[in-house]
Structures are given as structure tokens and as C-alpha cells.
Amino acid sequence: MQKDSIGVFDSGVGGLTVLKSLIELLPDENFIYFGDIARLPYGTKSDQTIKRYGFQDASFLIEKGVKLIVVACNTVSSVALESLQENFDIPIIGVIEPAAKVAVSIADKSLGIIGTAATIKSEKYIMLCQKFAQNEGKSLSILQKPTSLLVPFIEDGWKDSNILELVIKEYFKDFIEKVDTLVLGCTHYPIIQDKIQSICGKNIKIINSANAVAYEVKRTLEKNKIENIVKNKKNRDVRLYVSDFNDTVFYLTELILGNKYPLKKIELVDIFGSSSK
Numbered sequence: 001m002q003k004d005s006i007g008v009f010d011s012g013v014g015g016l017t018v019l020k021s022l023i024e025l026l027p028d029e030n031f032i033y034f035g036d037i038a039r040l041p042y043g044t045k046s047d048q049t050i051k052r053y054g055f056q057d058a059s060f061l062i063e064k065g066v067k068l069i070v071v072a073c074n075t076v077s078s079v080a081l082e083s084l085q086e087n088f089d090i091p092i093i094g095v096i097e098p099a100a101k102v103a104v105s106i107a108d109k110s111l112g113i114i115g116t117a118a119t120i121k122s123e124k125y126i127m128l129c130q131k132f133a134q135n136e137g138k139s140l141s142i143l144q145k146p147t148s149l150l151v152p153f154i155e156d157g158w159k160d161s162n163i164l165e166l167v168i169k170e171y172f173k174d175f176i177e178k179v180d181t182l183v184l185g186c187t188h189y190p191i192i193q194d195k196i197q198s199i200c201g202k203n204i205k206i207i208n209s210a211n212a213v214a215y216e217v218k219r220t221l222e223k224n225k226i227e228n229i230v231k232n233k234k235n236r237d238v239r240l241y242v243s244d245f246n247d248t249v250f251y252l253t254e255l256i257l258g259n260k261y262p263l264k265k266i267e268l269v270d271i272f273g274s275s276s277k
Contacts, residue, residue: 002228005030005237006217007061007069011042011053012155013242013249014188015072016256018095021210022070023257025218028232031239032064034269038244041151042075043116043186050118054080058088060241060271067226070217071095074115074186074209078122091220098216099183099209100128104136106205107181113144114171115185120146125185143178144185147171154188157248164192168199176200184208191252240266 006029008019013035022031034057036042042050054076061069068091071077071084077094085092096119103111113125126142133140150171153164176182182204184190190208197206221227242249245268253266 001067001226003030003230003232004065004067004226005032005239007032007034007058007064007066008072009034009036009057009061009069010072010187011036011040011075012151012188013037013252013256014151014154014186014191016253017187017190017208018070018072018210018213019238020256021214022217023238025211025214026221026227028228028230028236029221030228030232030237032061032066033238033240034060034271035240035242035249036271037155037242037246037249038272040155041116041148042073043118043148043151045118047079047118050075051080051083054084055087056271058084058092060269062088062090066090068093068217068220068224070213072187072213074119078115078119078124091224093213093216093220095187095209095213096124096185097128098212099185099207100125101132102209102212103181103183103207104129104132104138104140106207107138107140109139110141110143110179111181111183112175112179113142113183113185114147114189115144116151117146117148119185120144125183141178143175145171145175147186150192151186151188154191154252155248157251159192159195165195165199168192168196172199176204179204181205181207191256238265241269242266243269243271
């Protein structure tokens with residue numbers, strides 16, 4: 001089991017930001033990534049649909065023999081994480097709790113959260129941030145705002161467009177002035193973090209979950225004694241699967257992962273026949 005892969009899934013390729021952090025922190029581990037391009041975005045779907053999609057995505061990775069799954073999707077993490085943990089007998093880690101812990105520890109007086117409509121509606125970030133703030137004896141003002149349009153802009157290759165900049169400014173109007181720390185509550189958002197930082201200003205601290213999640217995975221592997229103890233960096237296997245192809249898949253994969261892993265390793269799969277709950 002130690003040599004088995006770590007599975008990662010997201011509604012698109014935004015979750016590759018999490019995979020990149022995992023690759024860098026865990027050089028001896030193998031990875032399988034699945035991006036459900038055909039059905040994105042998840043953030044505008046009903047809770048029932050999000051749970052079904054999450055179950056199918058996790059089932060695909062389970063069939064590949066993974067030893068641990070990272071839900072690199074804030075929407076699924078907020079709506080379906082507990083259900084997935086109950087249905088599968090391997091460790092399953094979401095992105096929200098690790099990010100919330102880091103955000104609370106860094107925030108001064110006020111914390112803002114942006115994410116998809118489903119993530120914000122779940123209020124999972126607010127509940128966890130309030131819990132961690134109480135544990136630390138901190139008094140924080142916590143605000144959140146749905147910013148669902150950002151995902152399709154990123155996935156459609158518009159990350160450098162003036163239109164996206166206008167959308168971000170409209171979202172942040174009368175919001176960003178009220179916080180000193182901002183949580184990027186979607187794994188797609190780090191792709192446009194520079195643009196967000198530019199609009200927010202240098203005084204706003206921006207948190208993305210990728211590194212926090214990677215350290216949580218490392219702790220979980222060690223706790224369960226399933227880390228790969230064989231030096232494997234040169235020979236490790238990183239496989240990328242998607243449920244649909246478009247030009248943006250290749251563009252964003254290269255943008256996030258660079259030239260470390262050849263694009264020919266991206267494979268098209270059909271998971272829609274998988275059993276669901």
C-alpha cells in the first residue's frame with residue numbers, strides 16, 4: 001500500500017495547484033489526478049448533484065488503487081466531504097479545514113472568504129474559522145462572498161483578460177476594504193492570485209489552500225504509516241486524467257505544472273457509467 005498512488009480530484013484542472021504543492025512536498029509519492037472537465041463548474045450545482053459527482057470522482061480513483069484521496073475542490077469539500085469519508089475506507093482530505101486553520105492564524109482582525117456559490121452557501125468556512133478563532137482566543141470579523149464567475153473565466157483561458165479584471169473589481173467592491181486577510185476558497189483562484197493581489201492591494205494577505213493541504217496529507221500519511229519510504233523521485237508516476245478535452249486543459253496544465261510532466265500523460269476517461277449515491 002505504501003507504494004500506491006495518492007489520488008486528487010477537482011471539477012477541472014484548477015486542483016493542479018494542490019497537486020503541484022503535493023509533488024513538491026512529497027517527492028517520493030506517486031499521484032493520480034482526475035479533472036472532471038465535462039461537468040464543470042460544480043459550484044452552481046445542487047447539493048445532491050455535487051455529492052453524486054464527488055462520489056463518482058472518488059470511485060474512479062478508488063478503482064485505480066489509490067491509498068488516500070485529496071478532494072481538491074472547495075465545493076465538494078464543503079458539501080460532500082463527510083459523505084465521502086463515510087463511504088470509503090481510505091483517508092479522504094478536503095481543502096477547507098487546512099486553509100481555515102492557516103487563515104485564522106494569520107488574520108489580524110477581519111477575514112474574507114471568496115468561493116463558488118455552493119461553497120459559500122454551505123458556510124463551512126465560516127463555521128471552521130469561527131471554531132479555530134475561538135480556540136486561539138481571537139476575535140475576528142468573518143465575511144464571505146460568492147464569486148462563481150471566476151472559475152469559467154479561468155477554465156476558458158480568460159485569466160489575463162480585462163473583462164476578468166472588471167469582474168473581480170465588481171465582486172470586491174465594498175467587500176475587500178472590510179478585511180485584512182482573504183481566503184481563496186477555490187483551488188482555481190491561485191491561478192489568478194497575482195491579479196487578485198493587484199486589485200486588493202499589498203496590505204491584504206491572501207491565503208490559498210494548496211500548501212496547507214499538502215502538509216495535512218504528509219501528516220496523514222505518517223500517522224497511518226502509508227507514506228512511501230522508498231526513494232522514488234526519479235521514477236515516480238504522475239498520471240493526469242480528464243473527462244473531456246479542450247485547449248484550456250493543456251494550457252492550464254502547462255501553466256501550473258510547467259514542463260516537469262509531459263502533456264502526453266493526460267488521458268481522456270469516461271466515468272459517467274460509474275455507480276453513484
